[in-house]
Amino acid sequence: MKVLVIAAHPDDEVLGCGGTIKRLAQEGHAITIAILGEGITSRHRTRNEADGNLVSQLEQCSHRVGKFLDARRVLTRGIPDNRFDSLPLLEVVKIVEEIIEEINPEVIFTHHGGDLNIDHMVVHRAVLTASRCLPDQIIQSVYTFEVPSSTEWAFQQFAPVFSPNFFIDITETMEDKVRAMSMYESEERAFPHPRSPQSLEAIAKRWGSVVGCNRAEAFQMVRRVCHIREKCL
Numbered sequence: 001m002k003v004l005v006i007a008a009h010p011d012d013e014v015l016g017c018g019g020t021i022k023r024l025a026q027e028g029h030a031i032t033i034a035i036l037g038e039g040i041t042s043r044h045r046t047r048n049e050a051d052g053n054l055v056s057q058l059e060q061c062s063h064r065v066g067k068f069l070d071a072r073r074v075l076t077r078g079i080p081d082n083r084f085d086s087l088p089l090l091e092v093v094k095i096v097e098e099i100i101e102e103i104n105p106e107v108i109f110t111h112h113g114g115d116l117n118i119d120h121m122v123v124h125r126a127v128l129t130a131s132r133c134l135p136d137q138i139i140q141s142v143y144t145f146e147v148p149s150s151t152e153w154a155f156q157q158f159a160p161v162f163s164p165n166f167f168i169d170i171t172e173t174m175e176d177k178v179r180a181m182s183m184y185e186s187e188e189r190a191f192p193h194p195r196s197p198q199s200l201e202a203i204a205k206r207w208g209s210v211v212g213c214n215r216a217e218a219f220q221m222v223r224r225v226c227h228i229r230e231k232c233l
């Protein structure tokens with residue numbers, strides 16, 4: 001299967017589905033990670049004050065992380081951090097459409113639409129628009145992931161609430177998820193921050209306990225279409 005992970009920032013792919021990426025890659029699926037934003041310049045008052053070196057370091061880091069997780073490719077697009085809503089939605093949709101056209105994925109993982117982070121919300125909306133069900137569409141499934149420090153920090157104030165109904169056992173790749181996150185030195189935090197190794201473990205254990213395994217990542221299915229000539233069950 002061709003699997004496309006579409007994330008707003010470098011580290012969202014790890015936080016949302018790092019264990020799943022590694023597992024699916026090990027099972028022989030072709031994973032592409034698309035990171036639409038540069039992910040760092042919002043830490044400065046204006047974008048011009050930000051250090052261009054930090055932007056390129058973070059981008060290089062996302063390529064190393066992708067390689068570590070056995071993704072075939074990492075695509076980056078450099079949209080300004082936490083300013084996705086300063087672009088017309090159509091521009092983001094076009095960027096996602098081009099990526100989907102290039103990769104031709106059967107499965108997409110992306111952001112939940114009710115996150116606190118505005119870029120995550122925009123990406124969710126853009127992915128649903130760009131992956132809409134046209135007659136020649138081969139996408140079978142679209143799933144959303146949670147991003148610790150954004151999904152739960154919305155405190156259910158923005159609809160929809162994240163209600164996972166699809167879980168992937170990542171017991172064997174949990175260590176890789178934590179290690180991949182540690183490669184993003186500028187993004188990882190100390191416990192009790194949700195992006196700390198201990199919190200990532202706790203979240204995976206919590207979902208694992210819900211579905212009867214040691215560690216799991218949780219997803220919400222947006223849609224699953226069984227095209228002709230595919231096995232439905």
Ligand SMILES: [Zn+2]
Pocket residue numbers: 008009012117120147150
């Ligand atoms: Zn993010």
